Amino acid sequence: MIRVTRGRLIRTGIAGAIVLGLGGCVRPRVEKPFSDDGYTYRQLTSGDRDVIAALAGAMLSGALPGDSAAHGRSIVEVVRGVDVAIDGLQPDVQGEVHQLFGLLQFPLTRALAAGVWTSWSDASPADLAAFLNRWRFSGLLLFRSGYQALHQLVMASWYGNAASWARIGYPGPPKIT
């Protein structure tokens, strides 16, 4: 997960410092908890949820059900799973994740750091994949760690969910009696 320290900022260069500084400062104070369809979000704002939903669609493309209703349902479950996962982290680590989502949401840093010029919900699959690969192979370790944090949250949420198991042939845990 991303975190910011003086040493890190110097090492990762001024560009990283600027975008992270902005990301840290401008994180919108959005209502929390946010309730949706019977699930009460403990960690994610509605803006965070848009980011995760968009990225989950790209990261899990080919892994989610093709049927559009089932696809939509899966995305909602991934977003909720990410909320549960963040809620189970130590407060320090939670802070780092919120900083990352703040950076991705604020339009200026979204454009400068992520290279995404539309809102997340409007970004095309190609834009989303391009962003993910830019961070995945970035020369800045900070962006690479940001990509890995997003990858871990989304992958853990989907593949921890029994709904993902049929496609990959995992039978689930054995029955013991």
Add this chain to the structure above:
Amino acid sequence: MISDPIAEGLGRGWKVYDASALDRDLELEADVVIVGTGAGGGTAAEILSNAGLRVVMIEEGPLKSSRDFHMLEREAYPELYQDSAARQTKDKAITILQGRNVGGSTTVNWTSSFRTPPETLAYWRSRFGLEAFTPELLAPWFEIMERRLGIHPWPLPPNENNAALARGAAKLGIRTAVVPRNVKGCWNLGYCGLGCPTNAKQSMLVTTIPAALDRGAILVHHARAEYFSFDGDEVSGLTCSALDARSLQNRPYTIEVRARAYVSSAGAIGSPALLLRSRTPNPHRRLGTRTFLHPVVLSAAEMPGDVDAFAGAPQSIYSDHFLRTQKIDGPIGYKLEVPPIHPLLTAVTTPGFGAQGAAAMGDLRKTQVIIALMRDGFNEQSPGGEVQLRHRHMPELQYPITPFVWEGMRRAYATMAEIQFAAGALRVAPVHESAPYVSSWNQAKAQIASLPMEPLLARVVSAHVMGGCAMGADERQAVVNGAGRHHVAGNLFVFDGSIFPTSLGANPQLSIYGIVARMANALAVELTGKPIEHRLS
């Protein structure tokens, strides 16, 4: 019906406090207070309470038992592991699997049980003045713990994930052997990492800790040790915070413990952090330094048939060929093993996303994985990492992977790929962001030779944190002496993997059991003033 030793013990009247339910401060007195209930704390608790000493155990995680172990990753990781099984180094380049529950990592480890390798002990004797650390002097302690925990070479056939390692290595003339495991009546399910649902694994949770509690020891769980207080150079008390039900936030109650001796068994991140928070005398600035990880790189293979590496004893075959065939302080050596393959952990470890990720996960049943554990700490070019405190006093591990270690990891990729092709793999890929699957050993060689060996491109993980409170005869070099006693604070002991002055070159649990058994026995003799006849239940 599977018995539940925890529920039964609580029914017998064990003295157990759940600090997440405390409604007042707690003050306890003991002969010995032990912070942490993993391999070191559990072993010490049984030996000290068997000697008739009053023992208090402090554990930050929850008390769970077989009935809670449902073999579901999404439950087990947040409940039983540090940081939901996603603890990371400061730069996020290494993910660390470490337990956080009553039983510590022994509740969730994969049961591999090796004595400390003789060449590691020889290095400790020559470099750190640890003269008593000979295979002969330690043998009786390893034997006691092997008997106590049912440790024996796994007698059943290996699952296909392990069999492929044996088969491929044999074709190349690389020796493998059968892993000794700490199990009794194992069902061969494959879910050791999520808590053993049948109590077959002889973790601290079902062995030493129940024995200590039966002897009247006190356990406080959901309690985080904040600091030792000092009176001069002696520890005068331990202050702990009550935590909430998920061991995340402090509650407004404290637990104060006074004892004659204070034992830190909080693991190789927790113990250095506790001693640092306590401002323990640290005249030579050794505390927290030389932290080792056995940093692990992985190689994935697609096999022609189903491997089903989620089922069956997770680790039953290993190879020490690349530890034994070269000098211990030369180019870094590595141990070869395999990991279990469950969906969540596999998905977060598998590089790529979208079509690439979906295809890799779609092949889950055919996937075989080998891991190489780098033997760090035996050369000045692998000095390990350092545990420091960040704001709020939480520990943070800085572990730079040096070019010396990267070079070994590149060699290990090649070794693993060659073994996998020899075992019949259709395709192999180093677990690295820039390494797609290739379908021949020649292609793999070329690919591996040109891979950028860099943090957050190569996937690096660890399940073995060691060092940080190194033992050694010379206080300029070490934090504790060969008895685990702090070099300055005479009533402070460290009994866990943090005392190892290098990594081990083997999965650490049995090294911790045997070495701590010997140290705890000496402490029991000192505190009771009489020799202990050693018979663990």
